[in-house]
Amino acid sequence: MVFLLNLMNKEEFKKYWIDFHHFPVTFYALTYAYNPLTDLDACLSGDDIRYIKEPTPPPLPFRVQFDNWVTDFWQLEWLRFPQSLRQPEWRASLCVLALITMLSSWRIIRAWRAA
Secondary structure, three states: OHHHHHHHHHOOOOOEEEEOOOOOOEEEEOOOOOOHHHHOOOOOOHHHOOOOOOOOOOOOOHHHHHHHHHHHHHOOHHHOOOHHHHOHHHHHHHHHHHHHHHHHHHHHHHHHHHO
C-alpha cells in the first residue's frame, strides 16, 4: 500500500482511489484518456491517421442460432453452477440438497408404482 501511494506521488498522479467494497480490492489510477474529437487537431497531420471502422458481422440465420442452442443444451451448458456455488463452502449444502431430492424422487416413484 505504501509502495503504491509512493509510486503515485513520484509519477505525479493526482486522481486515484482504492475500491475496498468489491472483491478483489482494486487500485484505480485515472489518466488522460484520448478523445478523437478534441485530440484530432493536436495530431501532426491528417495523412498519418487512418480510422478503420470494422463492419459489424451480419446476424446469424435462425437455423444456425437454433443449432447452437441445441448443442449447448445437449452439452449441459445450462446446468453449470454460478461461480459462487463452486466454492468449497457450498459443497456440503449442495450434496445434502441433491440427496434430499434423490430420496424424495425415489419415494414418489415407489408410491406411484404401488398404486
